[in-house]
Amino acid sequence: MTVSAVTTRRYSNATYRTLRRVKTAGLYAGVAAVLVYMLFPYYWAIVSSTKTGQALYQFTLLPALDFSNYRQLFDNPVFMGALVNSGVVALVSTAVSLVIGILAAYALGRLHFPPGRIVLIAVLMISVFPQVVVLSGMFEVIGWLGLYNRPSALIVSYLILTLPFTTWILTSFIRDLPNELEEAALIDGCSRLRILTHVLLPLMGPAIASTGLLSFILAWNEFLFALTFILTDENRTVPVAIGLLTGSSRYEYPFGQIMAASVTVTLPLLVLVLIFQRKIVAGLTSGAVKG
Incomplete structure (x- = not known):
């Protein structure tokens, strides 16, 4: 070379x-x-x-370590009540959505009947509708049920948001489970309900965790239905309570308290995501690789 x-x-x-x-x-x-x-x-x-007064308009990268906004926020009975309301409504709506979604997913994923594909497509179409499109119809339904200005009105209305998503994800997960498990259970004399609760449900932990957490976050952050169907402060949820925060005068915008409320509301979601992060990833990626 x-x-x-x-x-x-x-x-x-x-x-x-x-x-x-x-x-x-x-x-x-x-x-x-x-x-x-x-x-x-x-x-x-x-x-x-952590800033108050004129400090809000000064650019600093380090927190001021002034927790007066948090103290004022936690002393506000309306906001604390809204936290409880949001937790109850989100938990109940998520639980109802999971129960109905699991039953619907089993029917659509395992029981082969002619309209099944049409039903699944309809579920997907409902999930892509904007909230404004169904707002007037939901207003009439809530009034007809006599649930206006009650937390149960939000539980019923949130099912429109969470149930299609839950049904779609769980149906895809159930379809990926081996058919041999169900066939063996049928040979042993198990009913369909027992197969679902004792054979398939223990295997659906990652999917239930991921869909349940995402449904909870969706219900926790929802604003439009909560603003429309709830009028009194004692029944409001957190997003509406944050939007209605006022300062000491009509000319004061409580930016510091709003940021403190946003941080407070985000912390429970962050803790839940950190706890269930592995199951969330496993549930969302299930069925992506087949071998």
Whole structure:
């Protein structure tokens, strides 16, 4: 090998290493930019929740460690009652949605009947409708049921949001379970309900955890139905209570308290996601790889 060939090879190797370093640096820079874009609003909410008065209009990266906004918020009986209302409504609506969704998913995923595909398509179509489209119809239904200005009105209305999503995800999960399990149970004399509750349901933990948590978050954050169907403060949920926070005067905008309320409302969801993160990933990725 000549000297010129060796030199050329060294330059090519050096160029390759340089390009690889540039690509790696670009990748890390892109990931850092995405993380800053996604996490900075939450960080800024935490920083703003510890500021009062003129400090809100001053740019600082470190929290002021002034928790007066949180104290005022926790001393507000309307907000604390809204926290309880949101928890009860979200839990009940999620539980009802899971019970109905599991039964519907088993029927659509295991019981083969001619209209099954049409029903599943209809469920998917309902899930993509905006809330405004069904708001007037839901208003009439809630009034006809006599549930206006009651927490049960939100539970009934939230099923329109959570039930199609729950049914669709659980149907896909049940279809991926082995048919041999159900056939063996049928041979042993198990009924359909017993197969669902004792054979399939224990295997559906990841799917139930993921759909249940996402349904809970959807019900916890819902604003339009809660604003429309609830009038009194004692029955309001957290999103509406945050939107109706007022300052000490009509000209004061309680930005610090709103940020404190946002942080307070986000913490339970963050804790739930951290607890069930593995089951969420397992439930959402189930059926993606078959072998």
